[in-house]
Amino acid sequence: MPVLPPSSPSSASSASPPAGSPRDGVVAALRAAGCVFAEEEAELILTGARTPRELAALVERRVAGFPLEQVLGWAGFHGLRIALEPGVFVPRRRTEFLVDQALARSPEASVVVDLCCGSGAVGVALAAVLGPVELHAADIDPAAVRCARRNVVPRGGTVHEGDLFDALPGSLRGRVDILAANVPYVPTGEVGLLPSEARDHEPLVALDGGADGLDVLRRVTAEAPDWLAPGGCLLVETSEHQAPQALATFTRADLTAHLAVSEDLSANVVTGTKH
Template identity: 55%
Template sequence: MTAAGDRAALVARLRAAGCVYAEDEAELLLAAADRPEALADLVDRRVAGQPLEHLLGWVEFGGTRVAVAPGVFVPRARSLLLVKAAVEVAGPEPAVAELCCGCGALSVLLVERLAPRFLAAVDVDPAAVACARRNLAGRGVPVFAGDLFDPLPEAWRGRLDLVVANAPYVPTDAVGLMPPEARLHEARVALDGGPDGLAVLRRVAAGAARWLAPGGHLVVEAGESQVPALSGALVDAGLEPTVLRDDDLDAVALTARRPT
């Protein structure tokens, strides 16, 4: 297969494999391959179901190219609502922590848009931590390996102005219904939110109540059907939730303020 002569055949093959944006994917794969053999390998792997972003090694997120690695959660466009919400609630030069950071895509945008006095990212998955460190190198953002708030310096407890977490919220029984690109090629820990999808988010809420400064905010993502239960969990943790929706992104986010 060559980039010039077989583009139509490439598009047809991608479309037959279920790639909705076959034309766009064909252009990206052609640009990524430096020789016919490399292109053939990329196409074979894409048709077999590997995520396009893992094959390319990057994803476009909020106008910025962010590196992703095999096995690492690929940030979705809907998570841009988290960035918008964070910018709206954050004050000047906030102290920020991103939990469940994955490849660090949210932190890449937040460090540019918030001018934080400090920002740190955390993930429990070693592959995600390595990828986030790659993306955040040179940006003054440390990436910690560990479970939620556990690896953060104890001196930060009660001093964070903003906590952002794109925590897993897919119910365990629904993970198997996800597209193969996600359930077979992204870390289970980045997807599975427990029986009702809110197990990790409840822990995030409880921790945020201790780690946020008075008046600070937690920003999280959830499914529409989970809003009532998650709002209740945030209230139970002593936080004051607000629900945000973006129809264009098909996204739901909640901000939750720690009372002063």
């Protein structure tokens, strides 16, 4: 099932569906809360609810403004269903472009690291296409680590808790073929402008990239060459206006930098390859 575009439900006096068929009641409740795609969301919620009590609880959480993916307990990403928990960053469809860029540049990769992994969606998507790989994922947020283990461990991977490279085993130094780092890149002053679903229900550490949005990107780039195998690549997602600075940062780290853009997905991915 596809991930629906985000909507912005507002508070409602009651999440209980009005009289009528269950579907009509759910649609009405979601529409009253401001959900733009009320019909599509209602179908997903009805499919996920096992009892009337559970249905009411799911509708109540959606009406309260929780992201649909957190309400359902999963997100669609790169053709996969990724388990998701409350308080964990929701993988965006545009980040599928980062996965595609990694696969295009390292189709024979055998060691993959998903840094700032959140739910582990990027690493899992890479492993699903590459086949058996040595997969590691890491995040500083304990809630993300717990969630990522639900997705990564069944793929034979390992999830580590800690701050960027400090979380990884030293045995990975110089061996990583794909280092995917979906770093936070929203400038601190712009976090308050994000949709309420992100501001209120996703961890700040997954959103706030510092004054210009590039603080974490700089930290990752500075250390990445020590961890990459010869020919290995670092990939990060960034915004259009940040891309020139990101490219310059990669070049200063002695990585061969390349910018790929998807206008359809509004995605910008900077890749740096180790000589």
